[in-house]
Amino acid sequence: MPNYDTHVLSGVLSYPVAVALAGLLADHGAPLELSTMALIIGYAFYVLGSDLPDMDHPNALIHRGTKPIVSVAAGGAVYTNIAGSIDLGQPWLNTAVEWVVAALAGVMAWFAFTWLMPRHRGIVHSLLFAAIYGGLAFLMVEYGLGMRTGEGLFVGLSAFLGYTLHLLLDGSVKLV
Numbered sequence: 001m002p003n004y005d006t007h008v009l010s011g012v013l014s015y016p017v018a019v020a021l022a023g024l025l026a027d028h029g030a031p032l033e034l035s036t037m038a039l040i041i042g043y044a045f046y047v048l049g050s051d052l053p054d055m056d057h058p059n060a061l062i063h064r065g066t067k068p069i070v071s072v073a074a075g076g077a078v079y080t081n082i083a084g085s086i087d088l089g090q091p092w093l094n095t096a097v098e099w100v101v102a103a104l105a106g107v108m109a110w111f112a113f114t115w116l117m118p119r120h121r122g123i124v125h126s127l128l129f130a131a132i133y134g135g136l137a138f139l140m141v142e143y144g145l146g147m148r149t150g151e152g153l154f155v156g157l158s159a160f161l162g163y164t165l166h167l168l169l170d171g172s173v174k175l176v
């Protein structure tokens with residue numbers, strides 16, 4: 001099984017192949033726009049995708065690196081929902097106690113992320129998830145960043161290809 005460095009460096013290095021493939025498709029009429037910004041954002045999604053499937057392994061760097069983000073998101077979401085709902089007489093105390101609840105939610109999310117993750121090299125290591133990742137990248141670029149559809153489609157394709165590269169290096173490309 002290739003390690004973190006191998007996966008990520010393969011992504012860093014092989015991006016020109018994805019660019020060539022997308023350029024060739026665009027040349028034959030595919031609605032892909034390889035603008036400078038799309039190429040750079042595509043690179044980011046491609047390289048991230050080259051390690052993202054190992055999210056399903058509890059010891060993988062990407063799994064451990066994602067947990068704080070998940071905890072902070074959960075704690076922040078809980079605080080947003082309960083802010084102002086606790087009244088112990090002192091405003092500073094109210095906020096602090098609300099953050100006790102938010103922090104507990106953060107801790108729960110930390111463990112839930114590992115417990116709820118599908119088994120290693122299960123469905124997360126599949127072309128289905130590569131397609132979902134590509135779709136999310138497209139939506140983020142098209143609607144999140146407000147870029148043109150052709151740029152979004154190029155970034156989505158790059159994300160899909162980076163994710164698929166990981167599956168290829170693992171030696172197991174399956175549909176689901």
Ligand SMILES: [Zn+2]
Pocket residue numbers: 053054125166170
């Ligand atoms: Zn893997």
